[in-house]
Amino acid sequence: MGFLDAIKRWQLTRQGLSSGRKRRVYSANPAIQALEESLAVKLGLYATFAVASVVLILKSDTTGPADDALKRALYGFTLALAALAMFHANSQFLCRRNSRVILVLGGMLVHLAFCGLIMKLAHADDTLEVFHYLLVPFALAPMLHSILLGRAVGTFSAIYVSLIGSLLVPASDMLGFLTLSLVSGLAAVLLTVQVRKRGQLLRAGIFIGIVTLILAIVWGRLDLCSCFGDDAVNHLEIFALGSVAALGTAVFAALFVSGLLPIFEGLFQLTTDTSWLELSDLNHKLLRQMQLEAPGTFHHSLVVASLAEAAAEKIGANALMCRVCSYFHDVGKLKKPVYFIENLHDGVENPHDGLTPTMSALVIIAHVKDGVDIAMKHKLNPRIINVIQEHHGDSLVYFFYRRAQEQKKTELDKVERGLENPEDLPHVDEKNFRYPGQRPSTRESGIIALADMVESASRSLRKPTLAKIRAMIEELVRSKVNDGQLDECPLTIKELAIVKDSFAGTLRSMLHARIDYPKEEERPPAPNKRGDSTRTPFPEADAATKGLLSSRTPSPA
Numbered sequence: 001m002g003f004l005d006a007i008k009r010w011q012l013t014r015q016g017l018s019s020g021r022k023r024r025v026y027s028a029n030p031a032i033q034a035l036e037e038s039l040a041v042k043l044g045l046y047a048t049f050a051v052a053s054v055v056l057i058l059k060s061d062t063t064g065p066a067d068d069a070l071k072r073a074l075y076g077f078t079l080a081l082a083a084l085a086m087f088h089a090n091s092q093f094l095c096r097r098n099s100r101v102i103l104v105l106g107g108m109l110v111h112l113a114f115c116g117l118i119m120k121l122a123h124a125d126d127t128l129e130v131f132h133y134l135l136v137p138f139a140l141a142p143m144l145h146s147i148l149l150g151r152a153v154g155t156f157s158a159i160y161v162s163l164i165g166s167l168l169v170p171a172s173d174m175l176g177f178l179t180l181s182l183v184s185g186l187a188a189v190l191l192t193v194q195v196r197k198r199g200q201l202l203r204a205g206i207f208i209g210i211v212t213l214i215l216a217i218v219w220g221r222l223d224l225c226s227c228f229g230d231d232a233v234n235h236l237e238i239f240a241l242g243s244v245a246a247l248g249t250a251v252f253a254a255l256f257v258s259g260l261l262p263i264f265e266g267l268f269q270l271t272t273d274t275s276w277l278e279l280s281d282l283n284h285k286l287l288r289q290m291q292l293e294a295p296g297t298f299h300h301s302l303v304v305a306s307l308a309e310a311a312a313e314k315i316g317a318n319a320l321m322c323r324v325c326s327y328f329h330d331v332g333k334l335k336k337p338v339y340f341i342e343n344l345h346d347g348v349e350n351p352h353d354g355l356t357p358t359m360s361a362l363v364i365i366a367h368v369k370d371g372v373d374i375a376m377k378h379k380l381n382p383r384i385i386n387v388i389q390e391h392h393g394d395s396l397v398y399f400f401y402r403r404a405q406e407q408k409k410t411e412l413d414k415v416e417r418g419l420e421n422p423e424d425l426p427h428v429d430e431k432n433f434r435y436p437g438q439r440p441s442t443r444e445s446g447i448i449a450l451a452d453m454v455e456s457a458s459r460s461l462r463k464p465t466l467a468k469i470r471a472m473i474e475e476l477v478r479s480k481v482n483d484g485q486l487d488e489c490p491l492t493i494k495e496l497a498i499v500k501d502s503f504a505g506t507l508r509s510m511l512h513a514r515i516d517y518p519k520e521e522e523r524p525p526a527p528n529k530r531g532d533s534t535r536t537p538f539p540e541a542d543a544a545t546k547g548l549l550s551s552r553t554p555s556p557a
Contacts (some may be wrong), residue, residue: 036097045098046088049105050080053112053164060116060168072167079167083108083160090156095149099268104145104153108161111141115165133173134216134245137253138162138181139188139208143201144257146189148270154192158185180215184250187211196273196320198258205254209247216246271381276320279381286331286378296342297333300455301326303510307451308444311502315495317443325387326448328380332371332388339363357404361397361433368392368435383444390445391452393485394437401433439488446489447499450477454503464511470504 035041057076058069087095087104095101115136122132141161146154162181169177191204216222222242265275282288290298305326312319337343339351339360352360371388408428440446453476461468477500480486491499 036099038098041098042101045101045105046084049084049109050077052109053077053080056109056112056116057164057167060119068171076164076167079160079163083156083164086160087156090152095153100149103148103264103268104157107141107144108157108164111137111157111161112165112168114140115161116168119168133177133180134212134222134242135249136177136181137249137256138184138212139205139250140253140257142185143188143192143204143208143253144260144264146192147195147201147257147261147272148264148268151189151193154189155186158182158189161185176219179219180212183215184208184212194273196277198274201254201258202251205251206247208254209250212250213243213246216242269382271321271383273318273320275381276318276324279324279384280320280327282327284327286334286374286380287327290331290334294333294337294340294343296344297330297337297340300342301328301330303455304329304448304451306510307455307503307506308448310506311447311451311499312444314498314502315443315491317447321383322444322447324381325384325444326451328371328375328384329387329391329448329452330367330371331374332367332369334374335367335370336363340367357400357407358428358432361400361404364397364400365433365435386441387445387448390438390440391449392435393439393449394434395480395483395485396430397433397435401428401430404428404433439485441488443489443491443495446486446491449485450480450499451503453480454507458507458511461511464507466504466508469507469511470500473500473503473507 054073054077057072060072087101095104118135119132122135142154142158145157159182162178162185165181166174166178187208188204191207192201195201195204213222222239261272261274265271287298290301305323308322308326309319311317312322333340333343338348341350344350352363355363368389368391372385375385375388405428440449454473457472457476458464458469461472477496481496486496
């Protein structure tokens with residue numbers, strides 16, 4: 001099909017009917033998509049996780065008879081099945097794609113492998129035996145999953161790596177390991193809920209190390225009291241090494257995760273808040289081009305970003321994503337900026353005046369496809385491309401559709417009077433005036449679609465008041481809902497109400513009235529110290545003038 005398409009484009013190019021270029025189309029690879037959604041692949045990953053967990057337990061360096069090892073393996077297999085059942089039951093909220101399953105279950109296995117390896121090394125060296133638990137990176141998997149996939153996945157990871165990991169240690173140490181691992185893992189999740197800068201990960205690692213150290217002291221893993229008794233020097237050295245181990249391991253885990261984040265974001269098509277913050281730089285090449293070539297669209301995008309970000313924060317959606325995607329959502333207007341009213345200067349003729357409504361609608365609708373084309377050319381984030389595709393859904397370009405109907409009605413009147421041929425009546429098809437879709441499929445995309453519509457409509461308000469703004473927002477959102485544009489969006493009715501209130505508050509602060517200052521000739525003159533009201537109303541200007549004149553006056557000497 002691709003070869004045939006190329007031949008057709010070549011023929012059209014020779015006839016002067018095509019530029020020979022093919023518009024970029026953003027769509028997932030069918031083969032990869034099939035693997036992502038395959039139930040058989042998911043079940044295979046589940047089986048691999050359960051078997052690998054049993055193997056790690058059997059190879060752990062725990063002393064005891066063979067029967068004890070088999071019991072541990074059976075316990076581990078049961079816990080692995082429980083973890084998989086919980087994961088699958090919540091997969092629609094956690095990770096519906098098989099690549100995310102690999103990330104979660106693979107991360108947990110790597111975490112458990114680290115634990116088993118460190119335990120073996122600690123048992124082989126008597127000097128590490130005293131504080132070997134403090135060398136285990138308890139925060140590794142929970143921190144990674146919390147940053148990449150959210151608090152729920154991080155908590156799931158912290159619980160089950162602690163339960164399964166406790167089977168890797170001797171029975172006498174099982175409870176201590178479980179407690180330390182669980183508390184440290186949950187602390188990692190709580191401290192990395194909203195990481196926007198790399199430095200926050202280092203700070204989180206230090207706090208996790210402190211938590212681990214305090215727990216080790218409280219539960220007797222490190223004996224602080226012995227540092228003040230007999231053989232204080234030896235105990236103090238052990239305590240210092242244990243403290244360094246606890247802090248160093250936690251900091252190492254944080255730095256290790258920080259280094260892995262860019263790799264995992266690229267492999268699994270994820271975007272963290274840190275990356276969104278980096279993408280929000282207004283010096284991006286496309287945004288700079290928009291400032292120069294389409295300043296009205298650029299300003300519109302900034303306002304939409306403010307509206308969407310504030311609303312997203314109110315309902316717990318990804319506010320940074322809303323801000324960045326809003327910056328780029330209308331980037332397709334760079335192809336024909338003068339065809340959009342916000343970029344027209346005073347006195348410039350509107351190019352739509354010389355076009356038919358159908359042609360005008362085609363130009364307006366094309367900015368979505370042009371935006372996808374430009375975004376793919378500049379390798380923008382896939383979630384930005386999704387928002388560009390979805391921010392208009394398959395809604396109607398109502399202004400030009402109505403103009404086309406009016407023109408048809410005028411032509412129909414001429415036909416009735418015998419002035420026109422009925423065959424010359426223009427055909428008005430609603431499909432020609434609708435965007436190609438897709439409809440918003442995420443909360444963030446839905447918020448941006450509503451913010452885009454509300455910001456554009458707010459420009460037509462005269463003497464805006466809070467009541468007028470609220471009425472306008474209510475009418476616009478209701479029209480979107482009635483048209484089915486939010487049918488695929490997970491925004492609830494309650495969240496929509498919060499979003500509307502947020503829009504009203506933000507617009508009210510943006511469209512507030514200013515004090516009407518009197519003109520210069522209407523301002524009363526300021527009296528001087530002598531009561532002379534004929535002096536300039538700006539005393540400081542008088543003083544400067546006086547100083548200037550006095551500096552030019554010859555000195556008596």
